[in-house]
Amino acid sequence: MRDLNKIFNPKSVAIVGATAREKSVGLGVARNILEGAQGQRSVFFVNPNQPEILGQKTYSKIIDIQEEIDLAVIVVPAPVVSQIVDECVQKKVGGVVIISAGFSEIGKEGQIKQDEIVKKVKDAGIPLIGPNCLGVINTSVGLNASFAPRTPKKGEVAFVSQSGALLDILIDGAEDLGVSCAISYGNEADVGLLDVLEWLENDQATKVIALYVEAIKDGRRFMDIASKIVKTKPIIALKAGKFESSSNAVKSHTGSMAGDYKIYNSAFKQSGVIEIESIEEMLDVAKLLAWQNRCKNSFGIITNGGGCGVLATDYCKINGINLAKLSSETVEKISANPVMSPVWSKSNPADIVGDASPMRYKATIEAVLVQEDISGVMVIQTPQIMTEALENARVIIEAHNSFPSKPIVCFFLGGKISQEAIKLLQENKIPNYSELKRGIKSLSFLAQK
């Protein structure tokens, strides 16, 4: 296992190619690095042509810096990278991230340049991430060594992506979820996906690992490592470049060979990796696995809209989710409650009808969760004129605190009306989905089948 601590938790960072030019990668990285650095690490900017950047004096060369440098982030144009790497080797930096593009992804000439650099860092024993990447983020130590347009908040999901732009989208989409690490490894010239996975296995902050991959270099070793990791941390994977037409696009993107999709699909299955089909699905599933416990496959549905109960039942059937039978005891207890409507459905889904008050939700959720053979509930709220979304959110949070081992998944539909309530739910790590189909598919990965 490679030691990547100097990259992911550096005590000092130098940005070679930092610049004050607006909308540039060099300024983006400089800003991001400074943001989380206070008290955590020293930051140095290297640029021979600008005496000052963001109020900090610059250095002409990395070797001019007196202090030891753990991490060098390189954002200079491709033709200059090799020389900068020489200086990093001379400086004995602890790790290098090369953000600059223009290497193996552009063809043979780029490949030669890349091989040259790799030889240099390997000879010196310095781990290298990139080139052609967005950089790395480790929120638990306040490190954002990337040019992502936003710094994510702390969370429990690590996003690992061959594509930098994809990582940007995931970071943006994980606004409520938060991020532990976000790592773009680009052309994978030295440090590769498998090294990153091994590092994340031991990262305390990471509970779930989410991968975007175009090509995996060593399938056999991937399966070994992944099978071991999924015993403690679920891995979710999105594979792009599944067909001949799209494999060609992969080649001009990260210079990799996408290979036969069937092999990937079966490798994921065999090693227990959860394969999903889209960016949205990745975020949907990650949220649920990060926030709620895995549980037995036996659920209750509580809804104030009959049609949504019907749709939810369809999606449960399609995704192999079992709906428990409400015991006569549960039905009687709910019916006896004075807040209940006499026309409630008396079965699962528990349709507590359109005028359901927060107290009616509370009575039903608690009665359902008490039933021993029910391992979790889905709570659906449709936006009716008498719906009190925020108060509904509060009673759901209360119920979850009373039964912490039984997952609750919410569907506050017509979400624009319930935004504040949804925010409160998710701050309390109760996932909300705006679409039944997506949420119930996600739930199928939480249920132990």
Added chain:
Amino acid sequence: MRDLNKIFNPKSVAIVGATAREKSVGLGVARNILEGAQGQRSVFFVNPNQPEILGQKTYSKIIDIQEEIDLAVIVVPAPVVSQIVDECVQKKVGGVVIISAGFSEIGKEGQIKQDEIVKKVKDAGIPLIGPNCLGVINTSVGLNASFAPRTPKKGEVAFVSQSGALLDILIDGAEDLGVSCAISYGNEADVGLLDVLEWLENDQATKVIALYVEAIKDGRRFMDIASKIVKTKPIIALKAGKFESSSNAVKSHTGSMAGDYKIYNSAFKQSGVIEIESIEEMLDVAKLLAWQNRCKNSFGIITNGGGCGVLATDYCKINGINLAKLSSETVEKISANPVMSPVWSKSNPADIVGDASPMRYKATIEAVLVQEDISGVMVIQTPQIMTEALENARVIIEAHNSFPSKPIVCFFLGGKISQEAIKLLQENKIPNYSELKRGIKSLSFLAQK
């Protein structure tokens, strides 16, 4: 064909059961009706126990009103409905909407009450929508005779739903799209889905019809009517209650028999109805069909993120969407443009790389749209530090104005950063999707195969 004009475009409306009680259905309907009434129609509130509602004097009975009444909306409790219907018949109203629940959906006793009411209105020749429904909305004449929590803006899509709560969700989800009509028909005691469809066929404002159905009563006639309508207006349908387990939930919801799903599926196929699988998908597809022209199946992709180009290619393949080959003329024209990056992909997807400026997008989109055998383009924008979303939206709108017959579909991903740009695009009826998978599936219904 039944004449429903007194219901959908009434000159006078009476709300029987209007009330000033907060969070009540009676107040919701009263507020909604008043909102759009100014200058369009007179509104009367009927409530024997409250002298004034929302600043308007009330009537004890509908027969006390002097003026003719086109539409009576009934929101009194179920036991009183039959008597109110008698008075409506006596008043010779033009149509009735019964919002009140407690009829066939609660079992035999309710069915008897419902049959009694239906006989009365049929004998009098008065069309009846409901009972157990949300009401009806017709934005082109400012009519909101429902208790929906929000009044939708004008649009080109009619939403028709057996379930009231579902309609609430659709109205909320159609915030940007807008709505022509929103019609909840509940227990379908008299006026049914087929009557509503025939009315919508002739509604000028409606370009697309979107249905949520649990059960269709007369399948053969549905197929006849639908096959005829889809020649001029696409119909999108979401069928709920596909399995035995969910059919049981249908029964306690709208009192209908869901029947064998396979029959529905084949009826939709045979009559050219687009069947979709979720509420979200309904909104996704409706947006595209309402805003862009159907076109030949030959598309270009323009992206500033390679990974997204790869994913988009996968989804095109899965959904049978053809990606055209860029002609050598097109490639040369794009390469020759001084704004272009030398490392752009030179093939379809056109990956114009991370630092793509608005001018680079413009040059590429226009060059691709000029190529004769390309019938539309997908424009992907990933959120990079140098991305100018709003300016990108402007050049896309410009390009669309130059090539109005060739659809443009946008994917501004990581949408939270591009909200303003997305709003601008959609105000110009260029659909944006936050997820490639969903947008490209929707596009497959626009492409003529």
